[in-house]
Amino acid sequence: SQTIHQWPATLVQPVGSPLSLECTVEGTSNPNLYWYRQAAGRGLQLLFYSVGIGQISSEVPQNLSASRPQDRQFILSSKKLLLSDSGFYLCAWSLAGAGGELFFGEGSRLTVL
């Protein structure tokens, strides 16, 4: 069966520090991969999605970047965090070409101080 792992679960970082959140998927090949951010009391904002290795689409201009160095690995990064980067970050995957069902990781809660 397919599983998705996301880490770290919780992170407290000072303003201006770098960020790296990792996500891996097991049990499937060539998945579509996604990074979402969820602010308190708000819906899910799509940040990046990827349909293959090295193929990244950005939905919102921001202080973040994403990379997909391997088929089932997706990384969210920042060189210098801002206070506004605080939030709940969710990695998700879907089958390539599937009709929209997403499978989410457990999330990473980032607090920037």
Add this chain to the structure above:
Amino acid sequence: QKEVEQDPGPLSVPEGAIVSLNCTYSNSAFQYFMWYRQYSRKGPELLMYTYSSGNKEDGRFTAQVDKSSKYISLFIRDSQPSDSATYLCAFGGGKLIFGQGTELSVKP
């Protein structure tokens, strides 16, 4: 007009009540209609999935889609404290678009 609008809540009901959660949408191109459930500090999980107008039932949950009026609903019968969570509607047909979520609390 927002592409998706979801009743914001929060909603608090007694155990055993019937719960109705609603979303409206404006994009006629949406082909798939979903409800996700998200427990506190967890990732969302798919609860119901449909692609046609009408009702789809799964245990205590019924998803209703009305394409002509552009709204979807999720009904929960005999609600339980374990149903306490945030419910997100989602629409697909290209990128997946989520509603803002409705926080539900079922009191014993």
